[in-house]
Amino acid sequence: xxxxxxxxxxxxxxxxxxxxxxxxxxxxxxxxxxxxxxxxxxxxxxxxxxxxxxxxxxxxxxxxxxxxxxxxxxxxxxxxxxxxxxxxxxxxxxxxxxxxxxxxxxxxxxxxxxxxxxxxxxxxxxxxxxxxxxxxxxxxxxxxxxxxxxxxxxxxxxxxxxxxxxxxxxxxxxxxxxxxxxxxxxxxxxxxxxxxxxxxxxxxxxxxxxxxxxxxxxxxxxxxxxxxxxxxxxxxxxxxxxxxxxxxxxxxxxxxxxxxxxxxxxxxxxxxxxxxxxxxxxxxxxxxxxxxxxxxxxxxxxxxxxxxxxxxxxxxxxxxxxxxxxxxxxxxxxxxxxxxxxxxxxxxxxxxxxxxxxxxxxxxxxxxxxxxxxxxxxxxxxxxxxxxxxxxxxxxxxxxxxxxxxxxxxxxxxxxxxxxxxxxxxxxxxxxxxxxxxxxxxxxxxxxxxxxxxx
Numbered sequence: 427x428x429x430x431x432x433x434x435x436x437x438x439x440x441x442x443x444x445x446x447x448x449x450x451x452x453x454x455x456x457x458x459x460x461x462x463x464x465x466x467x468x469x470x471x472x473x474x475x476x477x478x479x480x481x482x483x484x485x486x487x488x489x490x491x492x493x494x495x496x497x498x499x500x501x502x503x504x505x506x507x508x509x510x511x512x513x514x515x516x517x518x519x520x521x522x523x524x525x526x527x528x529x530x531x532x533x534x535x536x537x538x539x540x541x542x543x544x545x546x547x548x549x550x551x552x553x554x555x556x557x558x559x560x561x562x563x564x565x566x567x568x569x570x571x572x573x574x575x576x577x578x579x580x581x582x583x584x585x586x587x588x589x590x591x592x593x594x595x596x597x598x599x600x601x602x603x604x605x606x607x608x609x610x611x612x613x614x615x616x617x618x619x620x621x622x623x624x625x626x627x628x629x630x631x632x633x634x635x636x637x638x639x640x641x642x643x644x645x646x647x648x649x650x651x652x653x654x655x656x657x658x659x660x661x662x663x664x665x666x667x668x669x670x671x672x673x674x675x676x677x678x679x680x681x682x683x684x685x686x687x688x689x690x691x692x693x694x695x696x697x698x699x700x701x702x703x704x705x706x707x708x709x710x711x712x713x714x715x716x717x718x719x720x721x722x723x724x725x726x727x728x729x730x731x732x733x734x735x736x737x738x739x740x741x742x743x744x745x746x747x748x749x750x751x752x753x754x755x756x757x758x759x760x761x762x763x764x765x766x767x768x769x770x771x772x773x774x775x776x777x778x779x780x781x782x783x784x785x786x787x788x789x790x791x792x793x794x795x796x797x798x799x800x801x802x803x804x805x806x807x808x809x810x811x812x813x814x815x816x817x818x819x820x821x822x823x824x825x826x827x828x829x830x831x832x833x834x835x836x837x838x839x840x841x842x843x844x845x846x847x848x849x850x851x852x853x854x855x856x857x858x859x860x861x862x863x864x865x866x867x868x869x870x871x872x873x874x875x876x877x878x879x880x881x
Contacts, residue, residue, distance in 0.1 A: 460818065460828055463646075465656035467664045471644035472818045472828060473655060476811060480550040482648030483811040485819040487541040489641030492614035493675045493754075494632065499624050501616015502632050503537035505577060509629065510535045510544075512573040514562035519573050522559070531556045533563065537614055540675075540753040541823060542636050547812060550649040553658065561662045564637060569629055578621060585618050592691055592863040593761070596699035599689055599861045604680040604701065604757060638670035639663060645818035647811040677754045679703050684857035686773075696769040696864025697761070700776055702854055704749050704756035707824045714841045714849035716749055720796045721788045722780065722850075723747030723760055728795070734779045735762060741772045751824075758853055766865040773860055784854035787847025801835045 463473040495502045511526075511533050513519040526533055532547040533556070544564075548556035588594035598613055605611035616624070642663060646655060680703040705715045723731040723746050735745045747760030764772045788796070808814045808831070821830050 458814075460831070461652065462828055463652055463656060463659075465659045465664075467660035469639070469642070469644070469656075469659040469663050471646055471655070471659060472822060473645075473652065474647040474814060474818070475649075475651060476647055477649045479811075480649050481811055482546075482548055482550055482553055482556075482646065482650050483815040484546045484644065484646045484648075485543070485815045486546075486642065486644045487543040487819060487823060488636050488638065489540065489670060490542045490636035490672055491538045491540045492612070493540055493609040493752075494636060494673055495609070495612065495616075496628070497609075497612075499616075499620050499628055500612040501581065501614070501621045502624050502628055503542060503636075504615050505574075505581065505621070505624055506629055506632050506636075507535040507537040507542065508577045508581065509569055509573060510563050510567050510633075512577070513568040513570060514559075515566040515568075517562065518568065518570065522563075525555070525559060529555055531559065533560060535563075539610060539614065543819075545812075545816075553650065553654075557658045557662045561665075564662070565665055567633065569626055571626065574626060574629065578624070581615060581621055582618060585615060585621065588615075589618075590691070590693070592693050592695070592697035592763075593699075595689055595691060596697045596761075596861045596863045599687060599863070600699045600701060600759070600859065603685055603687060603859055603861065605678060605755070606681065608678045608755075609675055610678065610752060610755060634667075635671040638667040640669045641672075642666075643819060643822040645815045645822065647815040647818070675754050680755060680757045681859060682856055683859045685859045687861050689861065689863040690866055691863050693864060695763045696766045696862060697763045698769060698772055698776070698860065698862050699759070699761050700747075700773075700780075700858045700860045701757050701759040702856065702858055704751065704758045704853065705849075706753075706756045707751045709756070711845065711849050711852070712751075713837050714845040715853055717793065717796050717800065717838070717841055718783065718788055718846050718850045718853070719747060719749050719758065720800060721792045722783050724749075725796065725799065728799075730779055730783065731760070731762075731776060735772060735775050739771070739775060741768050741775060745776070769862055769864060773862065777858060777860070780854045780858055783850045785851075787843070787850045790843050793841070793843055793846050797838050797841070800838055804831075804834060 458474045458476060461473045461475070463471045490503070492500070492503045511522065513522045517525065529552040530549060531552060532545065535542070535544045544560075546556060546560050601611050601613070644659065650658075680701075683702050705712050709715070721730060723729045726732065726746070729746070731745045731747065735741050736743065742762045742764040745760065745762035747758060750757050750759055760776070762772060762776070808817050827833070
């Protein structure tokens with residue numbers, strides 16, 4: 427859901443360095459002491475000092491994201507994110523990227539639903555220049571007309587491709603059904619109508635409202651001491667405005683199922699997107715819901731949906747589901763793809779298995795196996811500086827405690843079978859919102875919606 431743009435990256439020097447970083451054992455990184463650092467100027471960060479390799483990885487985020495796009499100009503945040511590294515101050519786009527590439531510095535921005543995020547990675551010896559380039563991009567982005575039009579053309583090209591992509595169409599239709607006129611219903615990338623309407627004033631206004639210190643979250647992992655990092659944070663972020671100006675976004679519960687929608691599109695393979703209201707991250711039963719989702723469709727080859735849809739019936743190559751949570755809502759979202767003449771069977775099989783999970787819940791064996799997997803997989807998810815920094819930033823955005831890494835396994839273990847069954851019932855007792863995109867034979871019993879024209 428959340429659309430991420432990756433900018434050009436200077437990778438040559440990082441290839442060897444990150445390979446070395448990946449060789450470092452996961453437990454040693456995940457178990458490293460996480461410090462709550464406060465710079466002399468009051469900039470806060472979660473910080474892990476790690477001199478294993480001469481690298482520094484920093485992830486940072488400002489509150490806002492695509493939910494702050496004007497209603498008639500969806501895609502504004504995405505355009506801003508795409509332009510923030512296209513030159514700053516006296517450095518035009520070409521010169522700015524030459525500076526990044528010469529020092530093998532990775533700098534990128536992305537617009538997600540509720541956050542405007544950035545990433546910075548560098549060799550330790552290049553840290554001063556890397557942080558200075560970041561400072562310039564945050565404080566003095568150029569937003570030159572030639573760069574705006576080039577980025578706009580790239581985005582529009584991608585949006586045109588999406589008009590014939592069944593997965594993109596299914597995702598957009600699902601969000602419309604789930605969220606109605608709420609900001610979460612709009613595409614983060616914008617539309618073929620909204621993106622051409624975004625002006626340089628819109629871009630500057632969005633950046634001015636969003637990039638501020640009061641919503642800033644930072645996570646840093648790497649070869650730097652606390653005193654040096656504090657100085658760098660003050661130099662980089664200290665000059666930003668004190669407060670953001672965010673438009674309030676209301677909480678919303680996704681539309682109650684069951685609903686079915688069919689979109690006609692002449693493509694070789696039919697895409698099925700299905701889902702239901704989910705849970706927010708601060709829900710007391712979040713972990714129980716997370717575990718039952720893993721059992722149902724999040725566990726890859728071991729999941730119930732995979733077994734029923736792929737192994738037993740051969741209806742699709744893959745099928746999966748995930749819990750997605752935003753600041754103001756949460757959804758369960760699943761996807762699969764199949765032949766047009768087998769789409770109805772696929773939808774029926776998914777629906778039946780979801781109903782069985784809602785009615786019966788998982789078995790004790792399934793619960794125990796899911797817990798074992800989820801506890802072990804956390805270490806693999808945090809086995810590099812970059813992954814750990816990204817995880818620590820997400821924990822902050824989710825308002826989790828700084829020692830959550832140490833507590834997480836106990837939280838997983840504490841989920842009982844009764845809690846798991848209750849979570850499954852809450853998630854799926856009402857059924858699914860289902861969107862099918864493909865050729866017409868499988869449209870029976872579904873409202874037919876013609877594939878959207880380019881707009």
